[in-house]
Amino acid sequence: MNTIISTKDFMVRYGEKVILSHINIEVLAGQFLAVLGENGAGKTSFIKTLTGQNKQTEGTLTVATNHIGYVPQFRDISRDYPLSISEFVGLNFNHGSRLWFTKEEKQLITQALKRMDLNHMSDQRLGLASGGQKQRAFVAQALVKNPDLLILDESTASLDHEHKVQLLENVRTLQQATNMTVLFITHEIKLVTDFADGYLSFENGKVQQGDATQLQTLTMDMTSRHKEDEVRHV
Numbered sequence: 001m002n003t004i005i006s007t008k009d010f011m012v013r014y015g016e017k018v019i020l021s022h023i024n025i026e027v028l029a030g031q032f033l034a035v036l037g038e039n040g041a042g043k044t045s046f047i048k049t050l051t052g053q054n055k056q057t058e059g060t061l062t063v064a065t066n067h068i069g070y071v072p073q074f075r076d077i078s079r080d081y082p083l084s085i086s087e088f089v090g091l092n093f094n095h096g097s098r099l100w101f102t103k104e105e106k107q108l109i110t111q112a113l114k115r116m117d118l119n120h121m122s123d124q125r126l127g128l129a130s131g132g133q134k135q136r137a138f139v140a141q142a143l144v145k146n147p148d149l150l151i152l153d154e155s156t157a158s159l160d161h162e163h164k165v166q167l168l169e170n171v172r173t174l175q176q177a178t179n180m181t182v183l184f185i186t187h188e189i190k191l192v193t194d195f196a197d198g199y200l201s202f203e204n205g206k207v208q209q210g211d212a213t214q215l216q217t218l219t220m221d222m223t224s225r226h227k228e229d230e231v232r233h234v
Ligand SMILES: Nc1ncnc2c1ncn2[C@@H]1O[C@H](COP(=O)(O)OP(=O)(O)OP(=O)(O)O)[C@@H](O)[C@H]1O
Pocket: 014, 017, 019, 037, 038, 039, 040, 041, 042, 043, 044, 045, 046, 202
C-alpha cells in the first residue's frame, strides 16, 4: 500500500508557541483513521498544515496528493437559504460568475449525491432539509471533486445516533470502494471504533498512532475510566 501522509520530526507552531512537536506518523492510502484528542490538543492546527493553510512548521511533512476534501465543523443553514441541494454541492466547482454546470460537472454532482444518499432530493432546497441531510450535503460538496483524502471535522457531532451511524456507513462504503483515505476528527471514540482502521491521538503536544486493535483497547480503557468517574461522582 502507498503512503499518503508521512512526517519526520515534524513541528507545528504559531509564532513562538509550539503546538505539536516530534510528530512521526505514516498514513497509508485507503485507511480510515479516527483523529482523537481533547479541545485545544492541536488537531485543527495539524489539519491546516496538511491543507497548506499553516506553513509555520519544521521537519518533514509529505502529502502525496493535492486532491483534499475538507468538511469543516457543522454550520447550520437557515430555512431561507435559496440553493437546492445539488446547486449547493456544485458550489465546490468555484465557477465565479458562470451560472451553469457542464455535463461532466452534472455527472460528478449526481455521483456525489448518490454516495451520500441524497439523489432522491437533489432539487429540494437545502434550507428545508433535516440536520442529517444538511450534514451529508456538506460531505457531498467535498466529494464532488473526487478527493484522494477526505477530512471530516466532527461531522457527526450534531446528529442523533441513527444519523451518525448512517453518515459513517456512507463514508466507510465509499472509502472501501474508492480507496479514498479518511481522517475523521471526533470526540466520539466509541462510535468511530466500529469504522476506523486505526487512530491518530493528539495529547500534550505529541501525536500517537495506533491500529484498529489498539483503538479497541483505547476505547475500552476510556469507557472503564469514564465508568469509574461516574461511580466516584455518585
Ligand atoms: N491562529 C492561531 N494563533 C495562535 N494560536 C492558535 C491559533 N489557532 C489555534 N491556536 C492555539 O493552538 C492550540 C491548538 O488549537 P487547535 O484548534 O489546533 O486544537 P483542536 O485540537 O483542533 O481543538 P478543538 O477540538 O477545540 O477544535 C490551542 O492552544 C489554540 O489556542
